[in-house]
Amino acid sequence: MSQPFPFSAIVGQEAMKHAMVLTAVDPSIGGVLVFGDRGTGKSTAVRALAALLPPIRCVAGCPVNSPRKADCPDWAAVEDTRIVSRPTPVVDLPLGVSDDRVTGALDIERALTKGEKAFQPGLLAKANRGYLYIDEVNLLEDHIVDLLLDVAQSGENLVEREGLSIRHPARFVLVGSGNPEEGELRPQLLDRFGLSVEVTSPHDIDTRVEVMRRRDAFDRDPRGFLKLWKPQDAQLRKDILAARKALPKVSTSENTLTDCAALCIALGSDGLRGELTLLKAARAAAAFDGAKSVEREHLRRVAAMALGHRLRRDPMDESGSAARVERIVADTLGPVRVAAE
Incomplete structure (x- = not known):
């Protein structure tokens, strides 16, 4: 898996970067909506944030990233109860995704091979204690928007279908990006984003040249570029941890x-x-x-x-x-x- 562009190396877009850092300091702020032109670094910033975030401590075998064995849901039947350190989860929610893929559903393979009724966790389970990213969020289908609104309100995912009655924690920072020219966001979902920033293409030559210079350097030598910016990202991660402690x-x-x-x-x-x-x-x-x-x-x-x-x-x-x-x-x-x- 290729490494994302370093967060600290993103040129300009200070409001967007600041908003994302604030949600890393206090996830209860409620997420970030980034609206703007194509090619302004929206998705690049989200991927970079994933690599920047401090790791979380969780139960190794828990599908919802529970911090303790006692917090693991019964339906998961967790066997590996070691406490391990893992990168903060950042999960993509693609357009056109089905309800089952988002919420989870009956594990068909297990039902067919073993005759057992078991739950297959969805994207909301993977995103618990992390970030859920939606590109082109304004094009999201209404039934998925309704689903997300319910979960965002309760902090819990409830699945009742095919004889299953499953619930698990689903607390995540919602990050959405989109182009306002392609459609507006439903007011109910818009209000669920804690912070919102508008990004535009830079209008001065020096900034645009610096964007090209850094992106070209990264594409030509990703390893060397990451090494060059590693101290800046490490310092920012340290600052975020210090801010969490001081909050x-x-x-x-x-x-x-x-x-x-x-x-x-x-x-x-x-x-x-x-x-x-x-x-x-x-x-x-x-x-x-x-x-x-x-x-x-x-x-x-x-x-x-x-x-x-x-x-x-x-x-x-x-x-x-x-x-x-x-x-x-x-x-x-x-x-x-x-x-x-």
Whole structure:
């Protein structure tokens, strides 16, 4: 299996990379939606993230990556109970996939050869405690969208068919990418993504040249290129682990909670998921920065990605969602204070 392009070597697209790092620090943020032009590094970043993420500790023979023997589902009949270290799972959910492939179904081979009724786990089982990646997520069939919404809500996959009644944990970070020109995403699924970023092709010559230079170097000598960028990826992995450890200790003031609520009211976002996601993202950003508390600067930095996809459409405002959020953030939180030299 070929190695993916190094995460640290991706040129530009800072908002996309930052959003993915934040979900690695705090998976409960709820995933990342990346919308933009073709060829802007969306899928490259997801594959690179998989190689960057710290490993997980799990039971060797458990099909749902349980951290302890006691957590393994009974139907799995796990025999190898050793605790091993494995790469964080990143599972692709292809377009046109069947319900059975996603949720799991009766193990036909075992039923025919042994006459036993057994469960064959699906993609949701493999993705537990990891990432589920959907390319062209806006083209996903409605019945799969409904299925994902149910699982995302409960954190559990329930399969009841062919005489089987199976349930298992299915907690994963959902990462989707797509081109908005090819269709819109259903609002119910759109709201399930914690963060959303828009990526565009770079408009300056120097950036485009650097993209070509790095990609060409990787294609010509993958091993040498990976070796060159290994220290940067290793440092980023170390920073993510440090942020995870620091996350529970990051304090949140009443003023910060008030700021979160004020921003969402000013933006007119529906429900309370916006506030909660904004708070979690800002806290993860603070932990990654090594800060002891969430400050307004952290809110400013993550507001567009946490709230941009939750805005009501304004036919009188032709600016993009990110620009609208930034404008309202400036009006609500005030201008950025520049430290005196």
